[in-house]
Amino acid sequence: MIFLLPAAAAVSLATAAFFVARSTDPADAKALGVRHTALITATVAGLVAALSWIGFDGEQAAIQALPPRELRFVPIVFALVALVGVALAPLATHPPRTIARLLLIVAIAQASLATTIPAVFALCAAMTAWITWWELKETTGASEIAQLFAGFHSASVALMLVGMVFLANDFRATGGGLFLLAMAIRAGLLPVHSWFVGFVERAPMGVVVAFVTPQLSVLPFLTTASFALPIPSARILVVAAAVAATVSAGLGLVQVEARRAAAFLMISQTALVLIGAGSQSNVARAGAFVTWQALALALAGFAMTVAALEARRGALSLRQPGGLSALTPKLGTALLILGLASVGFPLTMGFVGEDLLIQGAEESWLRMIPIVTAALNGITVTRCFLYLFSGGSALIGECDLRPREVAAVTVLILTLVVGGVWPRFIVPTPSARPQNAVAPDRGDPAPLRAPIQPTIARNDTASATRPLFFDHAADYRFDDSRCVAARIRPATR
Amino acid sequence: MNVASLNPPLLALIVLPAAAFFALAIPAWLGRRVDERAINAIVGAAFAASALAAVALISGMLAIGADRVVLPLGTWFETDSYRFTWTLVADHLSVPFALLSTVLVGLVGAFSRRYMHLERGYRRFYLLLALFGAGVEVVVLAGTLDMLFFGWEIVGLASALLIAFFNERVNPVEHGLRAFVTYRICDVGLLAAAVSLHHAVGSSDIAAPSPGSGDWGGFSCPNDPIQATAIGLLLLWASIGKSAQLPFGGWLPRAMEGPTPSSAIFYGAISIHLGAYLLLRAAPLLEQAPIAAAAVCTIGALTALHATFVGRVQSDIKSALAYASMTQVGLIFVEIGLGFRYLAIVHIVGHAAVRSLQILRSPSLLHDHHHLEQAMGQQLPKTGGHLERLVPAAMQPWLYRHALERGYFDAALLDFAARGFVRLFLALDRYDRAWSDLLTSAPRPPRLRQIRDAQESQ
Numbered sequence: 001m002i003f004l005l006p007a008a009a010a011v012s013l014a015t016a017a018f019f020v021a022r023s024t025d026p027a028d029a030k031a032l033g034v035r036h037t038a039l040i041t042a043t044v045a046g047l048v049a050a051l052s053w054i055g056f057d058g059e060q061a062a063i064q065a066l067p068p069r070e071l072r073f074v075p076i077v078f079a080l081v082a083l084v085g086v087a088l089a090p091l092a093t094h095p096p097r098t099i100a101r102l103l104l105i106v107a108i109a110q111a112s113l114a115t116t117i118p119a120v121f122a123l124c125a126a127m128t129a130w131i132t133w134w135e136l137k138e139t140t141g142a143s144e145i146a147q148l149f150a151g152f153h154s155a156s157v158a159l160m161l162v163g164m165v166f167l168a169n170d171f172r173a174t175g176g177g178l179f180l181l182a183m184a185i186r187a188g189l190l191p192v193h194s195w196f197v198g199f200v201e202r203a204p205m206g207v208v209v210a211f212v213t214p215q216l217s218v219l220p221f222l223t224t225a226s227f228a229l230p231i232p233s234a235r236i237l238v239v240a241a242a243v244a245a246t247v248s249a250g251l252g253l254v255q256v257e258a259r260r261a262a263a264f265l266m267i268s269q270t271a272l273v274l275i276g277a278g279s280q281s282n283v284a285r286a287g288a289f290v291t292w293q294a295l296a297l298a299l300a301g302f303a304m305t306v307a308a309l310e311a312r313r314g315a316l317s318l319r320q321p322g323g324l325s326a327l328t329p330k331l332g333t334a335l336l337i338l339g340l341a342s343v344g345f346p347l348t349m350g351f352v353g354e355d356l357l358i359q360g361a362e363e364s365w366l367r368m369i370p371i372v373t374a375a376l377n378g379i380t381v382t383r384c385f386l387y388l389f390s391g392g393s394a395l396i397g398e399c400d401l402r403p404r405e406v407a408a409v410t411v412l413i414l415t416l417v418v419g420g421v422w423p424r425f426i427v428p429t430p431s432a433r434p435q436n437a438v439a440p441d442r443g444d445p446a447p448l449r450a451p452i453q454p455t456i457a458r459n460d461t462a463s464a465t466r467p468l469f470f471d472h473a474a475d476y477r478f479d480d481s482r483c484v485a486a487r488i489r490p491a492t493r
Numbered sequence: 494m495n496v497a498s499l500n501p502p503l504l505a506l507i508v509l510p511a512a513a514f515f516a517l518a519i520p521a522w523l524g525r526r527v528d529e530r531a532i533n534a535i536v537g538a539a540f541a542a543s544a545l546a547a548v549a550l551i552s553g554m555l556a557i558g559a560d561r562v563v564l565p566l567g568t569w570f571e572t573d574s575y576r577f578t579w580t581l582v583a584d585h586l587s588v589p590f591a592l593l594s595t596v597l598v599g600l601v602g603a604f605s606r607r608y609m610h611l612e613r614g615y616r617r618f619y620l621l622l623a624l625f626g627a628g629v630e631v632v633v634l635a636g637t638l639d640m641l642f643f644g645w646e647i648v649g650l651a652s653a654l655l656i657a658f659f660n661e662r663v664n665p666v667e668h669g670l671r672a673f674v675t676y677r678i679c680d681v682g683l684l685a686a687a688v689s690l691h692h693a694v695g696s697s698d699i700a701a702p703s704p705g706s707g708d709w710g711g712f713s714c715p716n717d718p719i720q721a722t723a724i725g726l727l728l729l730w731a732s733i734g735k736s737a738q739l740p741f742g743g744w745l746p747r748a749m750e751g752p753t754p755s756s757a758i759f760y761g762a763i764s765i766h767l768g769a770y771l772l773l774r775a776a777p778l779l780e781q782a783p784i785a786a787a788a789v790c791t792i793g794a795l796t797a798l799h800a801t802f803v804g805r806v807q808s809d810i811k812s813a814l815a816y817a818s819m820t821q822v823g824l825i826f827v828e829i830g831l832g833f834r835y836l837a838i839v840h841i842v843g844h845a846a847v848r849s850l851q852i853l854r855s856p857s858l859l860h861d862h863h864h865l866e867q868a869m870g871q872q873l874p875k876t877g878g879h880l881e882r883l884v885p886a887a888m889q890p891w892l893y894r895h896a897l898e899r900g901y902f903d904a905a906l907l908d909f910a911a912r913g914f915v916r917l918f919l920a921l922d923r924y925d926r927a928w929s930d931l932l933t934s935a936p937r938p939p940r941l942r943q944i945r946d947a948q949e950s951q
Contacts, residue, residue, distance in 0.1 A: 144933035151932075194929045250918040251925070286572040321666045326613060330522065345650070346643045352570055352577075355639070358688050359575050367692075371684045375677040382653065382673050390660035410522070423570040 003067045005047055006075045007114035012040045013082060013107035021100035029096035033086035033103060034404055041079040041411075048072050067113060070289065070428040073419075074113055077293050080412060081213050081300045082106040087408030088304035089206040090311030098204050101135045105210035112216060118167075122160050125186065125216050129153040132211045135203065142202040145195070152195040156185040176233040179220075184237075187217035187274060188267050190244040200263035205307030213300040215270055218292050221277035222285065237278035242369045245271035249376035253383070258306050258316035261384055265377055266303070269295050269342055272370050276357045279366075286428050287356025293426060294349035294416065298342035301412045302381075305335040308405065309388060312398050318383060321391020323398075330401040332389035334409045339381030341416045343374050349419035352427065499553045499562045502546035503583050506591050506634060509546070510598075510626035513539035517620045529615055533606045536619045540599030540626060547592040550583055560584060561701065561710065563636065580636025582699050586709040586773055586838070590633040593842055597762045597849055598626040604853060605754040614658060618752060621658075625651035629763055633770060638687040638697035638712060641774075645683060645735070645767070649676035652764055655755040656748045668747035675744045679734020683771075686727035693720045699774065708834075711777035721778060725785025728775045729792065736768030736822050737815075738796040743903040745819060749811035753856055756811065761848035765818055766841045772829045773837060779830070786830045793826025799900050805880070806896040810855045818848055 016036035023029035051066050066072055085102050094102075105128045112124035133153065136146035159182035166175030181192075188196030200208050221237075245268050252264030273295065276288025309331055310316050313323070325332035337348075344354030354370055361367040401409065419426055516535050520527050554562060566579035583591070602622055609615050628651060631644025653676065657669030690697040693715035702708045715721050732738070737745035737760075745765070749756050759765070772779065772789060779786040797820045804816025821844045828837040854861060866872060884892060898904070 148929070148933050194925075194932050197925070198929055198933065247921065250914070251922055254915055254918040254922060282573040283575045321660075321663050325660060330524075333522065340650070346646050351643075355577060356570075356572065356575065358684065359691055364689075364692075367688050368681075368685060371681050371688070375681050378677050379670075379674050382650075383670055386657055386660075386666050386670050390657060390666040391663045392661070427570045427572050 001116040002063045003114050004063065004065050005044065005051075006067060006110045009040060009044050009075050009079060010107045010110035010114060012043075013037070013079075013103050013110060016040065017100040017103035017107060020096055020103060023096045026091045026095050026099075029099050030086060030089060030091060030094070031404075033089075033099045034083070034408070037079065037083040037086050037103070038408075041076065041083050044079045045076050048076060071113065073293060073426050075110060076415075077296050078106055078110050078113070078214055080415060081209060081296055084297075084300050084304050084408050084412050085206040085209045088308045088405050089204070090307055092311060093204045093307075094206050097138075098135060098207060101131050102204075102206040102210045105131055105207065106214065109210075109214040109216060112219065118164055118220075121216075121220060122157075122164060125160065126157045128211060128216065129157065129186075132203075132207055135207050136199070139203060145198040145202045148195045149199055152185050152192065156182045158182075159185070173233065177236075180233050180237055183217040183221070184240065187215070187270050188212075189240060189271055189274070190247050190267065193244075193248075193267055196267060197260060197263045200266065200303075201257070201259045205303055205310075209300045209303050212266055212270075213296045213303070215273065215292055215296060218270070218273050218277055218288070221274070222289050222292060231280075234278040234280070238275055238366065241271040241274035241278065242366065244268070245275065245369055245373045246376075249373045249380070252380040253376055255380075256317060256319045258310070258318055258384055258388065261318060261380055262303055262306050265339075265342065265380055266299055268373055268377055269299065272354070272357060272373060275366065275369060276360070279360060279362065281360040281362055283356055284360030284362075287353050287358070287360050289353075289428055290349060290423065290426055291344075291353030291357055294344075294353050294419065295342055297412055297416055298338050298348070298350055301338035301409060302335065302342055305331060305338060305409070306384075308401065309335070316388055318387045321387050323387075323389045323392055325389035327398045328389070328400045330406060330409075332385065334401065334413070335388070336381070336385040337413055338409075338416075339384060340378065341413075341420075343377040343381055345378070347420050348416045349423065349426065350416070351420055352423040356427070494553060494557055496557065496559055496562055499550055499557075499559070499583070500564045502550040502553070503562060503564050503581050503634065504566075505546035506543055506550070506595065507581070507627060507630045509539045509543040510595070510623055510630055514620060514623040514627055517616060517623060521616060521620065527616060529606070529610065532616055532619050533602070536602045536623055537599065539623065540595055540602060543595040543626075543630070544592065544599055547588070547595055551588055551592065554583065554588065565636075577639055578637065578698075579640060580698065581634045582636040582710070583634065584702075584709040586770075587633045589838060589842060590770055591630060593845060594629045594633065594763050595626065597758055597845065598622060598629070601754045601758040601849070601853070605752075608754055609752065612752075614660075618655070618658065618755070621651045621655050622755065622758070625655075625759070625764075629767070632767055636699050638683075638690060638699075641771070642680075642683050642687055645680065645731075648764055648767065649673065649680065649735070652676070652748070652759050655759065656751040658751050658755065665750040668744070668750045672744040672748050675734050675741050679731050679741065682727040682730030682734075686724050686731065689720070689724050689727065690715075693717070693724070700777075702777075708777075709774075711775055714778045714781045718782065721782040722784045725775065725779050725782040726788060728771055728778075729785060729789055732768030732771050732826075733792060734768070735771075736765055736826070737819050738768070738792050738823060738826065739799055739900075740902045740906060742796060742800065742819050743899065743906065746807070746812040746815040749815055753811075753852060757849040757852035760815060760818055761852040762845040765822055766825070766845060769822060769825045769829060769837065769841055772826065773834060776829065776832070776834055780832065786832075788830075790827050790830030793823040793828075793830060795823070796820070797823030797827070799823075799902075802892060802896045803899050806893065810858050811852065814848065814852050814855060817851075818844075821848070 013036075016033060019036070020029045020033045023032055048066065052069075052072060067074070082103055085106070086099055089099060089102070108124045108128050108131070112121050133146060133150050136142045136149055139146075159178045163175045163178030163182060166178060168175075185192045200212075248264045248268035248271060252261050252268060255261040255264060269291075273288045273292045276284045276291065279285055279288070306316065309328070312328070341348035341350050344350035354374055358367055358370045361370070513536050517527070517532060550562070553559075562583040564581040566581065569577045569579055571577065602619065605618065605622075609618055612618065625648060628644045628647030632641050632648060635641035635644060650673070653669045653673035656672050657666045659665045687697045690712055694713040697712060699710045700713050702710045712724075715724065734741050745760055748760055751759075779789065800816040800819035800823060804813050804820065807813040807816060821840070825837050825840050825844070828840060862873060881889070895901070
């Protein structure tokens with residue numbers, strides 16, 4: 001199955017990267033990148049809206065214009081990540097080659113949406129890691145981090161490939177476990193996060209945003225039935241993500257450097273998405289899906305505003321208040337709004353996602369994790385805002401966001417707010433779910449045991465898989481992959 | 494006239510303050526200059542119209558004899574079996590609060606026109622005031638606990654940002670952060686209560702009151718008394734933070750660092766009573782959970798005692814008024830816990846009006862005293878003598894010390910809760926850094942002691 005729109009967006013972004021890389025002047029490269037990404041974002045958004053409106057679905061065709069209904073917003077999200085990454089990229093740390101790599105990484109992330117073939121996803125994940133490592137290798141002062149990055153991501157790619165081989169041969173428990181570990185490394189989950197914090201601290205923020213915020217580690221769990229984990233693996237994912245979310249939130253709170261705080265915020269919030277992704281509840285999985293998209297936008301914006309401020313002021317300390325929002329009101333407002341949007345503040349997409357995540361959690365302790373984590377991360381964001389934009393009036397000459405930056409941030413905030421006010425476009429509402437596939441979430445929490453099972457489950461004592469969220473996607477993804485050539489059917493109890 | 498005709502004024506109560514906020518926020522983001530008169534006109538007009546809408550709503554309800562007006566605004570989002578709906582409820586509880594809030598915010602807005610004149614953050618002040626007004630109306634008119642949480646968060650943010658209003662100084666910023674931390678910690682209780690209600694009874698909607706009771710509706714009560722008690726305690730936890738009750742009341746006197754008009758409306762009138770409002774809304778649930786009701790009484794009584802003693806040794810008027818507010822809200826908690834709901838409403842309305850006036854007048858306290866003494870022809874008589882008679886002489890020095898140290902609650906929270914948390918995560922951070930250094934092939938892994946020393950020197 002091929003989806004034309006993400007493929008076209010990927011090609012466009014890659015073309016933009018090519019032209020940006022040819023530029024010699026950083027300012028020209030940035031301007032060119034902004035123009036291209038703005039055009040691509042507008043085109044993707046327009047096409048998604050127009051094709052969805054006229055009902056251009058082509059349910060069973062091998063080549064379709066749009067991804068499944070639930071995934072249609074994602075190409076827009078990725079395009080916006082590219083737009084914000086380029087528009088707010090400081091010139092000093094983002095020469096043309098870096099901006100080109102940023103665009104290329106997002107292009108590859110887009111490409112991972114363009115097909116349902118698992119091997120293509122694995123290839124995309126590996127390529128983004130390779131390009132990022134290349135950038136790190138050439139970044140001044142990041143050679144040690146480049147080594148660490150290479151070590152962790154080589155392991156991640158290797159585990160992913162081996163896991164896929166096991167899955168293809170229907171060793172679901174082993175394959176699922178290996179794949180899980182690969183994705184945990186990719187997501188920077190504690191305790192395999194050692195590459196992540198240093199990466200956020202040292203790498204150009206645009207590249208960090210391009211590599212981290214599309215959260216490719218989450219994508220397969222949410223969208224691809226081929227990666228449906230056996231119950232024990234899903235359980236491990238949930239518990240590991242819960243621990244990672246809470247501990248990272250606590251670590252974020254005690255940081256005295258803004259970049260490190262942002263790094264732990266990213267880990268913590270991404271872990272929340274993985275809690276939902278590993279959940280048996282459709283409500284929690286819908287929450288994970290919405291939170292994933294909200295986080296991609298909000299964290300990209302938050303991280304880039306931190307980078308923009310850093311370019312104006314130098315290293316950002318959170319030891320004591322040391323800035324003044326009166327000098328840079330738009331920068332301060334953007335940092336606050338985008339940071340709060342990333343922790344699920346009301347009126348933003350994140351609120352919708354986290355509400356679903358919390359309401360959908362099967363167990364009471366699991367419900368408390370997103371609540372407590374969001375509370376701690378909210379404090380981290382507010383602390384960052386208050387300490388970076390208050391307390392000192394000695395700073396002079398600090399300029400506010402430039403018009404181009406304001407335009408990109410405005411589009412981002414509007415998207416988050418519109419997505420929060422009218423979330424029906426982004427909240428998946430599975431309508432064609434098999435009967436009895438999922439236990440009701442409200443008043444009768446979904447059991448952790450298997451609601452549905454594949455008809456073929458060889459060599460796997462824990463053969464039950466999670467309920468699949470995108471049922472129609474599940475069918476074709478199973479067909480495309482060589483993993484399990486089976487159709488799903490309701491469980492018999 | 495029928496019940497449907499009351500829907501527009503009910504909706505206007507929320508829409509108008511929100512519109513004022515956006516009318517100020519959008520030009521600010523676009524960098525457009527708006528003069529003070531226009532800012533004041535926007536906020537004044539919005540809250541005046543909102544107050545008129547509240548009056549129209551009350552008049553309409555009285556005219557048709559409606560005890561309750563419910564306005565379903567539709568489903569916000571839904572998936573599978575979960576649905577988030579927007580519903581507004583006007584009843585005996587929410588309508589007085591809605592009217593009180595909109596009138597007081599409007600009056601404070603009018604008062605601030607001169608008080609904040611030429612202040613650097615004039616627009617920011619009114620922007621946050623409008624945001625606060627909108628948030629409060631969402632809280633009081635919410636038809637579900639989920640929706641109430643929505644407004645609750647907005648109120649908390651507006652409150653913290655206004656405490657940190659004078660952001661060129663360090664203290665207001667740190668105090669604003671302290672208030673926000675307290676809010677967030679206690680908001681955990683509110684959200685957990687909402688989720689628990691969903692899982693226990695299937696919804697967090699405000700149910701209709703029993704017919705003929707003349708009362709207001711509350712959250713549905715779970716049949717299991719343990720669940721009811723747990724939800725009641727979670728709601729109490731949420732109320733403690735917002736209403737500055739023990740042991741989290743330490744942020745309130747510090748919150749007085751904000752502009753006086755915002756202190757008046759937040760900590761004299763509206764925000765501080767929102768915890769009491771939440772408990773009043775949960776009153777039917779508290780009736781079924783006597784342990785939770787007893788906890789409400791106990792917290793309220795302890796806070797009232799604590800605050801009345803501590804307030805008497807404060808050397809600045811705004812801190813003294815902050816503790817006076819805590820005392821009264823503590824008494825209101827006791828009334829709610831004992832089931833005197835209408836007494837609590839009357840107490841809230843009276844206290845909000847008097848305290849906000851006192852705080853607004855506090856900057857001219859000396860001037861007022863001077864006038865009063867001139868009129869009386871003598872010095873003002875000493876107050877509080879009854880306490881000196883009631884408290885044994887041997888205990889008075891101890892009590893004085895206790896009051897000066899604010900009951901040691903702040904120190905205890907800092908030493909036993911916050912510091913432990915911070916130390917734990919700083920230690921984890923040290924190990925994390927050391928592990929990363931080891932992995933990055935640093936020539937020699939830095940010794941943990943060195944990192945700890947560096948952290949402590951920060």
